Structure formats: C-alpha cells, structure tokens
Amino acid sequence: MFKQDMTALLRRHGLLFAFGIFLAGVALTTDTFLTVGNFLDVIRQVSITGMIAIGVTFVVITGRFDLSVGSMLTFLTVIVVDQHNVSGPFMAIIYVMIGGIVIGAINGLLIGFIGLNALIVTLAMLSFLQGLTLFYSGGANVNVQNAQNTWFAFFGRADLFGIPVPALIFILTAIVASFVLTRTTFGRQIFAVGGNETASKFSGIDTRKTIFFAYILSGLTTALAAIIMGSRVMGAQNTIGQGYELTVLAGIILGGTSLLGGSGGIWRTILGITMLGFIQNGLLLLGYPYYVQWLVTWVVIILAVWIDLGAKRGKVFA
Amino acid sequence: MSTPNKVSFLTPIKNWLLRNHIWVFFLVVFGAFSLASPYFLTVNNLSNVLTQSAFIGILAIGMTLVMINGEIDLSVGAVLALASALAIGLQDSIGVWPAVFCGLLSGVALGALNGTIIALSGIHSFIVTLGALIGVRGLVFIYTGEDALMVSDFSYTEYPEIYLGPLSITAMIFLGLAFLFQWILTSTRHGREAYSVGDNIEAAHDAGINVKRNKIINFTICGGLAAVAGILLSMRLGTAEPNAGKIWELWTIIAVVLGGVRLTGGYGTLWMTIGGVLTLAVMRNGLRLLSTPNYVELMVMGAVLIMALLLDHFLSGISRKKTS
Amino acid sequence: MTQNTTLLELQGITKTFPGVKALDNVSLDVKQGEVLALVGENGAGKSTLMKVLAGLYTAEQGSIKYLGKEMQVHSPLDARLKGILLIHQELSLSPELSVAENIYLGAWPTNRFGVLQKRKLRKQTQQALEALGCDFAPDDRVGQLSIARQQMVEIARAQAFNANIVIFDEPTASLTDNEKAQLFETIEDLRSRGKGIIYISHKMDEIFEITDRITILRDGQVQGTKITADTSVDEITRAMIGRDLDTYFHRAKENFGEDVLAVDGLSADGLFSDVSFSVKSGEVLGLYGLVGAGRSEVVETIFGIRKAQSGKITWKGREISPPTPAEAIELGIALVPESRKEQGLVLGMGGRENITLPHLHFFSTLSVMSKEKELETYEQFQQALDIKTTGPEQPVAKLSGGNQQKFVLAKWLCSSPNLIILDEPTRGIDVGSKSSIHELIANLAEQGLAVIVISSEMPEVLGVSHRVLAMANGRIVGSFSGQNQTEENLISAVSKT
Amino acid sequence: QDAPDWLGGELKKPLAETRIGITVLYPGSNAYQAKYAETAESYTKELGIQAIVLDPQGDPATQFDQIQDMSSQPIDALVVWPTSQNALIPAIRQASRNGIPVITSNSPIGEAGRRYIAGHTGPDDCAQAEQSAEMLAESLGGKGDIVVVEGTPGYTVSILRKNCFLDKMADSYPDINILASQTAEWNREKAQTVMETFLTQFGDEIDGVYAFDDGMGLGVISALQGAGKAPGEVKVVTCNQFGEGWDAMKEGWHSGSNKQSPVDDAILAIQTAIKIANGIEVPPLQGIETPKVTPENVDEFERPSW
Numbered sequence A: 001m002f003k004q005d006m007t008a009l010l011r012r013h014g015l016l017f018a019f020g021i022f023l024a025g026v027a028l029t030t031d032t033f034l035t036v037g038n039f040l041d042v043i044r045q046v047s048i049t050g051m052i053a054i055g056v057t058f059v060v061i062t063g064r065f066d067l068s069v070g071s072m073l074t075f076l077t078v079i080v081v082d083q084h085n086v087s088g089p090f091m092a093i094i095y096v097m098i099g100g101i102v103i104g105a106i107n108g109l110l111i112g113f114i115g116l117n118a119l120i121v122t123l124a125m126l127s128f129l130q131g132l133t134l135f136y137s138g139g140a141n142v143n144v145q146n147a148q149n150t151w152f153a154f155f156g157r158a159d160l161f162g163i164p165v166p167a168l169i170f171i172l173t174a175i176v177a178s179f180v181l182t183r184t185t186f187g188r189q190i191f192a193v194g195g196n197e198t199a200s201k202f203s204g205i206d207t208r209k210t211i212f213f214a215y216i217l218s219g220l221t222t223a224l225a226a227i228i229m230g231s232r233v234m235g236a237q238n239t240i241g242q243g244y245e246l247t248v249l250a251g252i253i254l255g256g257t258s259l260l261g262g263s264g265g266i267w268r269t270i271l272g273i274t275m276l277g278f279i280q281n282g283l284l285l286l287g288y289p290y291y292v293q294w295l296v297t298w299v300v301i302i303l304a305v306w307i308d309l310g311a312k313r314g315k316v317f318a
Numbered sequence B: 001m002s003t004p005n006k007v008s009f010l011t012p013i014k015n016w017l018l019r020n021h022i023w024v025f026f027l028v029v030f031g032a033f034s035l036a037s038p039y040f041l042t043v044n045n046l047s048n049v050l051t052q053s054a055f056i057g058i059l060a061i062g063m064t065l066v067m068i069n070g071e072i073d074l075s076v077g078a079v080l081a082l083a084s085a086l087a088i089g090l091q092d093s094i095g096v097w098p099a100v101f102c103g104l105l106s107g108v109a110l111g112a113l114n115g116t117i118i119a120l121s122g123i124h125s126f127i128v129t130l131g132a133l134i135g136v137r138g139l140v141f142i143y144t145g146e147d148a149l150m151v152s153d154f155s156y157t158e159y160p161e162i163y164l165g166p167l168s169i170t171a172m173i174f175l176g177l178a179f180l181f182q183w184i185l186t187s188t189r190h191g192r193e194a195y196s197v198g199d200n201i202e203a204a205h206d207a208g209i210n211v212k213r214n215k216i217i218n219f220t221i222c223g224g225l226a227a228v229a230g231i232l233l234s235m236r237l238g239t240a241e242p243n244a245g246k247i248w249e250l251w252t253i254i255a256v257v258l259g260g261v262r263l264t265g266g267y268g269t270l271w272m273t274i275g276g277v278l279t280l281a282v283m284r285n286g287l288r289l290l291s292t293p294n295y296v297e298l299m300v301m302g303a304v305l306i307m308a309l310l311l312d313h314f315l316s317g318i319s320r321k322k323t324s
Numbered sequence C: 001m002t003q004n005t006t007l008l009e010l011q012g013i014t015k016t017f018p019g020v021k022a023l024d025n026v027s028l029d030v031k032q033g034e035v036l037a038l039v040g041e042n043g044a045g046k047s048t049l050m051k052v053l054a055g056l057y058t059a060e061q062g063s064i065k066y067l068g069k070e071m072q073v074h075s076p077l078d079a080r081l082k083g084i085l086l087i088h089q090e091l092s093l094s095p096e097l098s099v100a101e102n103i104y105l106g107a108w109p110t111n112r113f114g115v116l117q118k119r120k121l122r123k124q125t126q127q128a129l130e131a132l133g134c135d136f137a138p139d140d141r142v143g144q145l146s147i148a149r150q151q152m153v154e155i156a157r158a159q160a161f162n163a164n165i166v167i168f169d170e171p172t173a174s175l176t177d178n179e180k181a182q183l184f185e186t187i188e189d190l191r192s193r194g195k196g197i198i199y200i201s202h203k204m205d206e207i208f209e210i211t212d213r214i215t216i217l218r219d220g221q222v223q224g225t226k227i228t229a230d231t232s233v234d235e236i237t238r239a240m241i242g243r244d245l246d247t248y249f250h251r252a253k254e255n256f257g258e259d260v261l262a263v264d265g266l267s268a269d270g271l272f273s274d275v276s277f278s279v280k281s282g283e284v285l286g287l288y289g290l291v292g293a294g295r296s297e298v299v300e301t302i303f304g305i306r307k308a309q310s311g312k313i314t315w316k317g318r319e320i321s322p323p324t325p326a327e328a329i330e331l332g333i334a335l336v337p338e339s340r341k342e343q344g345l346v347l348g349m350g351g352r353e354n355i356t357l358p359h360l361h362f363f364s365t366l367s368v369m370s371k372e373k374e375l376e377t378y379e380q381f382q383q384a385l386d387i388k389t390t391g392p393e394q395p396v397a398k399l400s401g402g403n404q405q406k407f408v409l410a411k412w413l414c415s416s417p418n419l420i421i422l423d424e425p426t427r428g429i430d431v432g433s434k435s436s437i438h439e440l441i442a443n444l445a446e447q448g449l450a451v452i453v454i455s456s457e458m459p460e461v462l463g464v465s466h467r468v469l470a471m472a473n474g475r476i477v478g479s480f481s482g483q484n485q486t487e488e489n490l491i492s493a494v495s496k497t
Numbered sequence D: 001q002d003a004p005d006w007l008g009g010e011l012k013k014p015l016a017e018t019r020i021g022i023t024v025l026y027p028g029s030n031a032y033q034a035k036y037a038e039t040a041e042s043y044t045k046e047l048g049i050q051a052i053v054l055d056p057q058g059d060p061a062t063q064f065d066q067i068q069d070m071s072s073q074p075i076d077a078l079v080v081w082p083t084s085q086n087a088l089i090p091a092i093r094q095a096s097r098n099g100i101p102v103i104t105s106n107s108p109i110g111e112a113g114r115r116y117i118a119g120h121t122g123p124d125d126c127a128q129a130e131q132s133a134e135m136l137a138e139s140l141g142g143k144g145d146i147v148v149v150e151g152t153p154g155y156t157v158s159i160l161r162k163n164c165f166l167d168k169m170a171d172s173y174p175d176i177n178i179l180a181s182q183t184a185e186w187n188r189e190k191a192q193t194v195m196e197t198f199l200t201q202f203g204d205e206i207d208g209v210y211a212f213d214d215g216m217g218l219g220v221i222s223a224l225q226g227a228g229k230a231p232g233e234v235k236v237v238t239c240n241q242f243g244e245g246w247d248a249m250k251e252g253w254h255s256g257s258n259k260q261s262p263v264d265d266a267i268l269a270i271q272t273a274i275k276i277a278n279g280i281e282v283p284p285l286q287g288i289e290t291p292k293v294t295p296e297n298v299d300e301f302e303r304p305s306w
C-alpha cells in the first residue's frame, strides 16, 4: 500500500524529486551552494530568461513558437542602452516597451491574422532583428555613459528588502501572468485556442486576436527583460541575447508545458527555468566547465519529459 | 457517385506552381543577381556556389526525410560538429579513414538515439532534438576541450579539391545523395512508408507499417547525413571547430521549408528541397558579391523567408493552421 | 453458396481499459454469405470488439476461430492478410498517397530489396477498381477524391485482399442516399460471393434493410442475437437500452411568434446561392439535403464563421451585416456544429470549461472568471441532460460520443439563445440518446426558441420539424409543411437537380 | 596619380582601380572588432580604392565561403582577420594558388598556413599577456589569489594571451595562485555571470582578476560593483583597453591594461595590402604598438573611442 502511494507520488512529482536529489548532492559537495547569497544570485541570473519565458509560455500554450525572443532581447537591450544616453532613461524604457510590442505585433499579425507558420515566421524575425541590431549599432558596442549615477541601475543592480530587484520584478510578473492565465477570460481563450482552434472559433473566440495578443505579451516581457539586462550590464553587445530562445524553450519544456498547446502554466515554466539555473550554477560551483551543463540539460530534459508523459499515461516507461 | 471534380485548363499549371513555386523563385533570384553583378554568372562562381550549398544541402536531405515523417531534427548542426571533430581528432591515433569512419558512425549513432527516444517515448521530436542540439554540442566541447582541432597532415584538405569539370567532389556527393534519396522516397517501400507515416500515422499503423522503425531509420539517415556534411566540412577546413555548424539547423529548416516541404508531414520532395537549398545559397553568394553589409543580408534573408511563406500561402489559398 | 458454414466464431472475448470493462465475455459468430448487424448504445463496445478482431487491440481472454480453427491475430496487417478487413468509423487513408498506394498500404508489391513494383501495383489496383465499378484511377491522389469515393477506396481493399470477413463500422454516416444505395449493392455482391459481413450502425432502417441477423451489445455484454426477419425495431431497441422507447419522435406544439431570423438571397461563391428563408420563434425548421448540399455552409455563414458574397440577413426585423461568431452569440444565435470533435469541443478541457467557453463574459467580472458560477452552471446542465462523467474537470476526450454531444448542447443552451441551429445533432448517437435529444428540441421550441435542424436522416427531419426545406447543390429546391411534408416529396425535390 | 607617402614605391595602377577584399572577425561581438570594421570601411573610402568588407559572423565556414567568393573575382589582395587559427588555411592556400596575395591581420594563422600568406600585421598578443602578468603581480605586491576570464577558446589571440600569461606567472611570480579560469567568449555579459559565480565560489579569497580583454574586464567590474566591492579592493587587469575601461581606471576600478588601437591595426593591414598589390616588398611580420596603461600613466593616453 505504502509502496504504491510512493510510486504514484514519484510519478507525479518525479521531476521535483530528481531536482531535490540534485540540489542535495551539490549542497553536500560544496559549502557555498546552500547559501542565501548564492540562491539570490541564481534567481537574479534566471530573472532575464524567466521574464522572457513567461511571455513565451502564453505563445506556447496557443500551440505556437517564438524563436525571435533572443534576437529581440539583443535588439531591445541595444536600444535601451543607447537611448539612455540619447533620450534619457525614462524615454529609453518607453521606446523599448513600444519596440517589444511592435515586434510582437508583427509576429502576431503574420502568425495570428495571416496564419503563417510560427516556427518559420519567428525564425525570419530572428534573422531580421539581428540585421536590424547591426544596422542600428553599426556593429559597435553600446554603453551607458554615466553608469554609476543613473536611477536606471535600479532594475538590474539594486536590492529591495534584501532581494535583488530583477528577481522581484520577475516574481511579480510571474504572479500577474499566472493570474491572467488561470483566472481571466483571456487566459481561458489562450488555453482554448491551443486546445482546439476550430472549436474556439465556433465558440465565438477571436482566435486570431488571441494569438496576436499572446505574441504581444511575448514581446512585452522580452522588453522588460531587455530593461533588466541593460541595467545589469549597463552596456550591450550585438550578441548579448544569442541563444536565449533555446534556453527559454528548454526551461518551458522542462517545466512540462506541452509544445502541442492547450496545457501548461506559468509556475511550471518558472520551475523549469529555475531548475536550469541551479543546474548551471551547481555544476559551475562543482568546478565543471560550463559546457558540461549542456550535456546535463540534454539528459534532464529527456528524462523529465519522458517521466512526465509516462505519468500522464499511467506508466513510467511506454 | 457525386459529380466529378471540376477541372479547368489552368489546373495543371496551378498544381505545378503549387508544388514547385520555389523554382520560379530561384529563377527570379538567379536572374536578378546575373544582372546585378558581373562576377555572378561565371563558371567559377557558380561552381563555388554549388560547393558552398552542399553542406546545408546534405543536411537538408536528411531533414526532408524527417519532415516527411512529420518530425523535425534540430540537432543536425551539433552532430555535424561532433563528426567533424572525431574525423580530425582521431586521425593521429587510428589513421585517416578509420577516423572518418568513426565520425560517420557517431552521426549514425546519434541519429539512431534520437529516433529511438522519439519512437519509444512518444516525446515530440522538437523536444528530443532540441535537447540533443544542446547536449551534443556539450559532447563536442568535452571532446575538443574547447579548442579547434587541426589535421596534422594537410593533404587531408586536398580531397575536396578534386573536380569533375566545374563540379567539385563535395557538390557531386550532395547531388548524388539527393538523387539517391529521391529515388528511395518514390520507389522503395521505405520511402512510401515515410510518406504514409507523416500523412496519416493511424492509417499507417493500422496497415501494419512499423511506424517506429520507419522513424528510427529516417532519424538515423538524418544523423548519418549530418556526419557526412561534417566530414566534408572537416576536409574543407582542415580543422574541426567546436562551434562548427552552429545555427545551421535553422538555415537547413529555412531551406527545406522555402522549398515547400511541409512541417506537418506527408508532403514534399527532394526536388523541392534542392530548390530551396540553391535559392538560399545563390542569395547568400550574390549578396556577398555585391559586397552587401551583413545587416542587409540578415534582413533580406528574413524578408525573403516571409515572402516565400506568403507566396505559398496565397498560392495554395488555404491558411496553414498550426503546425509542430 | 451454403449459408450455414460458420466462417468466424468469437468466444468469451474480454477486454478492459483502465476503469472500463469494454467487453465482457462476448461471443458471436458469422456465417458465410451473411450480413450480421452489431448494434448497441454509444459505448456499448462495438468498435472495441471489431478492433480486437482486426488486430488493433489484444483481448485479455477469449478466442477467435476461423473456419473452425483457432486463430491468433497479431497485427492489423496480419488480420488483413488473413482475410479480415475493418473499414473504420473514421476513414483511415493517407490523403497525399495515390489510390493504389492506399489500397495496398503497407503491403505494396516489392522485389526482394524493397523496391516497389509500380506496374504490378497499378494493374492490381485497376482490377480491384473495375470489379467495384469505381470511376477513379489508381494514380489519383486520395486527398482530391470526394468522401464517398474515399470510402470506396477503403472498400476496394476488401476486393484487393480478397477478404473473407468485411467489417463496416458506421459506413453511411457521411454518404448520400445514392452512395448508400451503391454501398448496399457492394455489400450484396460480397454476400453473394460467400463473404461474411459485420455491419455496425445506429440506423435501424438500414439494419432491417440489409442484415440477416442482429447481435445486440449492452455495456460490453451480448444481450442476444436475433434473426432480422423475425424481430422488430422495438424489440431490438428494448434489448439495446434495457427499456421501452415511448414515442420515437417528438414534435413541438405549434405556437409560433414573430420572425426571428430571415435570410434573403444569401450567396457564397461555389458553396451556395440565392438562399432565402425565415424562421419564427417556437418553430422547428428542418433543413434536409444530401451531403455536400451546402447546408452547413449556409448556417455557418449565418453564424459568422464564413462570409457571404451577397444577400441580406435580418434579425428580429433589423437588418444585420454578416456578423462574427462573437456577435452572433451576442445576438442570441447558437450553433451546434456537425463535428463535435473538431468544431464542438476542446477535448483536453473538462465539461465545466467547455460549457462556458462561448460566454466567458457571463462568468466573469472585469474579465476575472468566477469558478463558482461556472460550477453552478455545470452542475445544472450535467443533471438536466444526464451527462455521464466523473466530474467537471474530466477531459471530455475521455467520454463516449453521446455524452460529448450532450456537452456541446449544454454549451449552447446555457446562454438561453433565441435561435438554436443544430447541424446533425444525432450523428453517431444511439437511439436512446437520440430520442432524448429529439425531446429536447421539442421542449426548446415550446419555450419559444426558434430552432433550425439539419439532418441527413429523413425520418428524423420529418419527425421533429414543423416545416422542411430541401437543399441541393447549394440551392433551396423546395419547402414542405403539413400534408406535403413527406418522404416522397423530399426525395423528388433533392433528386431533381 | 601620386603615390601616398607611406607606400614607399610606385603605384602600378591608380588607387581607384585597386580592388581589395577584407574579411574581419565579427564586428558584432565587441567594440574593438566593430571599430576595426568601421575603420576598414572609412579608410578604404578615403583612399578611394575599391574594397569589399565582409563579416563572417564568427563562423569559419562562412569566412571560407567569403574568401572563395572574393578569389573568384579579379582582386589585387585579400586581408583576412581569421576567425580560426587553422580552418582558413585551405581557403588561403586556394587563393594564393589562384595568384591572389593574402595578408592576415590582428590574429595570426597556424604554422601550416604561413607559407601561403604574403605577410601578417597586428599586435603582439604574447607581449601583451606578459605585460598584464607584470601589472597584475605588481598591483598585488607579488602575492595573492586570482581568477582568469578567458576569450573564445581555440582562437589564436586567446591561446597566446593565456599561455604567455601563465608562463610569465610561473616563471616570475611563484606566490600568485590561480584559483580558477573560465571562458566568457569576449562577451561582457557572460563575463559578468562568470565573475558572479567566482565571487560566490571563492568570496573574499579573490585578490585579482585577469581578463583577456577589456570588454570582459568591464563585465567583471560590474560583478564586483554588484557584490558591493570598493574600487581597487579586487585588482582587475586586462589586455587591450576600451573607452569605458579607461573611465573605470580613472575611477580606480581598473589596475592595468594596454593600449591597442583598432584604427592602427586596420590601417596597417590595408596599407600593407596595397603595398603588396603594387609589388612592393613588405616584412613578413609588422606589429602595432601596445604600451602598458596603468592608473599612473592613464592621463597620457587619449580615451579610446571604442
């Protein structure tokens, strides 16, 4: 009886268990891992990926992709940093928010309203934004000129109640996003569109608009992430966001949101992203070179999804 | 029986265009660069383009097979890098050709691993191969110790410089593989099974087709071909870069989709894929000849991709709903 | 041909799914040259039994005997090669492949190296198609054929594999009367050649028309087998649902009000043209036609899913521009679509979320959903329609077809619409559930709703409607009520064009 | 047309008819590379020569294609800033077999390829690394624990700046202990993350940091600021000073670097290419000056514009 309960529990929360074991393992071998400082460090480091992942989760639940977020992050970070010098921090933030919304809207227009394939459209956007960034910056790095005394430093560098501000912004956004997704009509529409687009249309849902707004959210959270990034680094290179789209997706998948759409959630995403963050941090603290974490990520993703699927089907291995 | 389908004289033309719009696109791009650059329409340059296209081209062959199955392989770039690293890194200890063979084997093995996980677990290939894209790159870095590996005997780099007229051996291998696999797709049991699996997997399963085996074979071929591309690249460069083939999976997918192969499966030919690969290669080459700044190239690539999608969309008149 | 040799014998077949005993010690037999009907309510286990026979499922217990010899069916292909062919409830074809490739799917003639023998494949297919009198070619792409032709492709498999046992699982669900007649000819032909046929259907008229014996399933158990000629619809129905059906059709009392909806000269390119009609509150308007007549398209246009090229839609005396679905819902129009899985339900969601989907604003304040309100409505309809489910969150994908259909109805009834359009509301639904849906239709009209019912089943559309419009080739070809509302008139109207 | 002073010989054909192909590392990746590419564009325009400036986006295979494409046109010389030490050797070999002279710039290619090039120009990265070792050791008083932030692995400049630094340390400063070394791929943000992890890992143990260039050094400084360190509490030494690093040095965050001008680097490469195009002899190796910059002498240098 007890054994049965245990296996059932393991199946349902296998991922969390495995993660717990990993954390315990690292904590036993290094003494710096289990410190508040390190914990806050990780949360701060994942806050950028996490912010983006929150927006992308909406898109993924509608059954679509957004591979343009990495390039978008680069582009918007370059803008926010450069405009900080030109128009001041306030306007820079406004510009970047508008930028994120506009890019999201273009994606949303092509994918939601015209009905083009999301994978390819956002790939095209990835390439286009890379070009646009280089065009804007002329390939040069941009830097905030008075990094030491601008209130812009608040977003990426400050602490509030002993917690890093980026982590606070991240958690706050997550709470709001989770509320929107689970408790509002818009959230319900997102799930419906991902679950069955035709049936949603027959239910009077404007599926095109729903998809459109999901991409806008993805653009918006990426813009917020760019503000944090710009503030944290006080500068930007033209490659600063490279590869973020994949980390974000890996985190979302690890959290258990299905790429087929119709299911998933913000807290799952946060769990997935944080796990990735701790894996990276733990391995670095154990002294492994950074690329070992890639190998581990591979294994963890496959096992996590496999166990998760198995649990849903009522057996661990198909 | 209900009335037969209406057929107008335009239908065959429309059908042909629907299936081959990439070649129209190709001709337009080709013509435009012929006019724009005096160096474009030269035997030497075209021969280079063909060779340059071969790497993405060979990856695209495997990707097409996998996509006909209704799946995707994001790991090809990383697999290419691993094969190229092994082909070079092992030369000193076991000799050139055994090393090349090991490189090839690594691709086959990783492809088979991807395919097996996908078939057995039922996890979507996007996830499995996204994992592999990240993890195999890790393997490459562990194997190379982050450094580029170099051949000790540079005569290894002379192999790809064998030419048959304007055709390099690399280009010939690409075209040869494309024809071989096109024949396999149209004329063998495995090929027809691949379409039927991508088209209607339940029907295929009910008809006793071993769906899992078919997918595993295609992923294995895809991995093997990625290794072939990696080995050819190692011969071209004489060096194995740990970052070789980074984001090439994206270029490959772009080429294949540009050709008109559907991500939803069941539809596409290598004839279309070659069209996509060549269009892409000609565009990149042409833009370079015109000395276009890289940001223009990136922006043009993005715009062209969207245009190709729009063209396909309006030609077929049906909105592609969601994929993946 | 000897009618008495037993071709196939199933004994003590038991099959359980997690939580469901789908088949419980089922035995039946099929003789050479006979058509055996398999009937039962939704979820009785008919399809499951046939899937066991066709090698798709493995039974936990029981045996299959073929011509007296015990037989194991390992896989669908194995079944096919042993002469058992299942023609699925949902078509099982690959649209991108050719007719020939589909017929021989997975069993293509190849040489030793797996290379296709295309000429041989084409020739064999040609023969099979000719034997059936099909008017399409081996190289045609299946995706380009009409639904009926696609079904012929499936039937051609029986010919091609020289099947001895052919199973039809609800084959007429999407066929026109002509096509149905042709299908029956084919079945007749198979029978005369000594094949055994198992025929699953919810349509009693068909069963009494072509079958020799009837085996009845209820809750996974066999209730008995009757000789068709010696039994009656009532007896079979009683055995199926375990009680008497009172009256088969309910028609609402006539108490019409004002015109609710009127359309005038509505046309959409290639789909329908010049469609005009109106419907009053309290009225049930039937829309009869053959598949492809364009009825679904007309109502989808009214509901705002499609756009009309020309014509006028008047709602309660006021002309409206062709709306979007959201606006149509806002006005009080409800559409129960013809395909519940594709158009009606989000299969991964539970009953609660499906019911409230079209009216999220009813259940929310300032866009924030109220789960309490949702649950209240869910409870109300779950009880009113007697929907069998384990709870509000159970994904509707796990329910039987009939219960799914009830959720689609609930979804549209909960907003109290003024006009409800039901597109094939009883397709694939067993007789018991059917009659409760008919009763519901009558009740709705009596409560003052305007109702439009689309049905391809003549008795149904005649039985529930106050007035019936006949549609053919995208046009309205007749309007019948009272004395004129007869089968003969409808048939002659739709077959004139 | 009159030959420019620096040419040291006769023009064989007017500058306007001289065609030069240039493929640089990756202007997108850091300030130095961007300034180099910008100078290449503007300086060739100023001279009035026909130039093709291409960006391989850090991918050796793409750079290979670019060299191939440029060699199939009539061209007088090629300037290659190699993205990889060895991967371009076959391409350069092919170009030189086609009779096109190639010079490498900034970063040398591997031994096996040297015989196919007409010359190399650029900084002496080994000398820089030794300078950095000296400056770091001096600022620490010859004793302490340090961490190292590396450039892109496998890239010549990284290899030189690593090995020469380590050799110098081992030979001259035995009391300096290297705690850890990680790459940040010439990337400022990655350097910040790497440094943050080092700080968690080793805390106050860290006395000094060596970063292979200033872009990464700035990431390191951000991390130090984030960790609440005071300027100079942890000594930061880099190679190749950037504008912001110059500021940081004045503010006390930075203890040593060296001046390496991308403008000089690019101009020298282009001038050399033009010389070769006109058949004028050039030395096989030409360096650009890279003097030490320390808080003591920083005012003698102009703030770098990159």
Ligand SMILES: Nc1ncnc2c1ncn2[C@@H]1O[C@H](COP(=O)(O)OP(=O)(O)OP(=O)(O)O)[C@@H](O)[C@H]1O
Residues within 6 Å of the ligand: C017, C018, C020, C022, C040, C041, C042, C043, C044, C045, C046, C047, C048, C049, C398, C399, C400, C401, C402, C428
């Ligand atoms: N794959 C499955 N997994 C779990 N339960 C199943 C599965 N297939 C069928 N069932 C269940 O088995 C029972 C029999 O289903 P079956 O499809 O055989 O019914 P049916 O008689 O064909 O009904 P219908 O007339 O609606 O087609 C139902 O309760 C159904 O929910």
Ligand SMILES: Nc1ncnc2c1ncn2[C@@H]1O[C@H](COP(=O)(O)OP(=O)(O)OP(=O)(O)O)[C@@H](O)[C@H]1O
Residues within 6 Å of the ligand: B002, B003, C145, C146, C147, C174, C289, C290, C291, C292, C293, C294, C295, C296, C297, C338, C424, C455, C456
């Ligand atoms: N003969 C045919 N050839 C091709 N497609 C057909 C044919 N008949 C029907 N279809 C397809 O099936 C769909 C159903 O037809 P439609 O909705 O027009 O008919 P209907 O009158 O609503 O009939 P029903 O709803 O009873 O099937 C059509 O949209 C059409 O695409």
Ligand SMILES: O[C@@H]1[C@@H](O)[C@@H](O)OC[C@@H]1O
Residues within 6 Å of the ligand: D025, D030, D032, D033, D106, D107, D157, D186, D212, D213, D239, D240
């Ligand atoms: O300092 C280095 C520079 O010399 C060049 O090689 O690019 C990378 C680094 O910035």
Ligand SMILES: [Mg+2]
Residues within 6 Å of the ligand: C046, C047, C048, C089, C169
């Ligand atoms: Mg059934």
Ligand SMILES: [Mg+2]
Residues within 6 Å of the ligand: C292, C295, C296, C297, C338, C423
């Ligand atoms: Mg219809």
